[in-house]
Amino acid sequence: MKSITIQQPGTLVIEDRPQCEPQPGEVRIRVASAGICGSDVHIYRGHNPFAKYPRVIGHEFFGHIDAVGEGVDASRIGERVVGDPVVSCGTCYPCAVGRPNVCAELQVIGVHRDGGFSEFVTLPAKNAHVVPDSIPDNEATMVEPFTIAANICSQMHPGPLDTALVYGAGPMGLTTIQALRGVYGVKEIIVVDRIDERLAMAKANGADRVINNAHLCLKTELEALNIRPTLIVDAACHPSILPEAISLASPAARIGIMGFSADPCVLSQQAITSKELTIYSSRLNSNRFPQVISWMAEQKIQPEKLITHQFPYTQVLEAMNIFEKDQKQCCKVLLKF
The missing domain is CATH 3.40.50.720 (NAD(P)-binding Rossmann-like Domain)
Incomplete structure (x- = not known):
């Protein structure tokens, strides 16, 4: 599979990687589109204190489940989903009080573990949230940014x-x-x-x-x-x-x-x-994906207004450059896989 990898600060490559396989309790998503965030640029530039290299970046992504791990219902294959990048332990104090976004063992997809700037990505099944057909693909890709506001x-x-x-x-x-x-x-x-x-x-x-x-x-x-x-x-x-x-x-x-x-x-x-x-x-989001998906379904928010640029993933360097430097015209940039 093709993946966008930051090998070390300042070095971004599109590389062939072995196909990722879902572990027990996980699903695999065939990524359709992913959004560039400022934190992706920070990892690229070496300014994110939490990132370890090499790292496949990307925590705003939408696609379809194409494989499931042990213990996950196979009927989920084919679902249109967005991925919540917050992976938590579920047992520590923050998790117990509904704050998994500051879990003591927090992992963020695209930061601590490989992310969605790839043809495929794996994540816990509970982190893959179904998106109704009424929400277009591009808007679905914008769910994660709106969870920051929701939080x-x-x-x-x-x-x-x-x-x-x-x-x-x-x-x-x-x-x-x-x-x-x-x-x-x-x-x-x-x-x-x-x-x-x-x-x-x-x-x-x-x-x-x-x-x-x-x-x-x-x-x-x-x-x-x-x-x-x-x-x-x-x-x-x-x-x-x-x-x-x-x-x-x-x-x-x-x-x-x-x-x-x-x-x-x-x-x-x-x-x-x-x-x-x-x-x-406020950091990341604490289980806000269902809330934002309902906002979109009810048309309370208009995510399409924020999307200013789209590129095939093969042009990721151009896309990152525009996102980083064109603050006058650029808001959200989507990569298409």
Whole structure:
């Protein structure tokens, strides 16, 4: 089978590998399409602290089950499925309280074990979620990115009383905007970014107001509008954002952090406690695939709006380059297998 492998940081090859076989309790998926994520680029560039090399990357993938391992009903062969990349032990404390995404023995497909940038991939049968025929293949490939938004929203409980501020109009920010608008019906969504073209994408995906903070002071703009956000989502992942979000937030607001920056930031305990703010962090997803599939089936979200480019997998280097460098026009890139 053909697989896209990062042999070491900076070295990507398409190589022939032996056909993978499902182990007991697993299924094998014949991959039809897969999405490129920023974390794939980080592994390629050697910036992901969790990856081991060589590694077949890719954790956003859709296809059909074509083989099953021992203990899995053979009737599953032929199912249209998307793969949840979160592989957990099921017994540790996080798993026991419904947080398998931070399992003590966590494995992420495409990071800790080989992923979906391949003609075939194996994974636990419970991680292969059936997609109804009403959802097109391309949109099905987008389920995993929306589970990231679903996960942070499940913690923050957005609602119609909320005025939301979203930092960042990249893929994470745009999926969050769609969820806030189409699923949770928040009162108003304000999006801040430094790229006008990304802000135009934010408007197209449901934002009410956009602010370019490369040219404008966010604090001044919000004060002029008499807005104090009750729900703030950091989908841009810069260490300067959390202290600013704390200062801008309404009393009793909730702040959600979606990023993985290792850089330190300085926080005022008084600024948090005086307004009794709640700060959430979110990693991957905790069994959110069925939820997002239902959102898509009910047309509460519009994943096709995020897909800007498609390439055959043989052009993966061109695809990765566009995803990494064209922040003005590129949002989600799909590879076709």
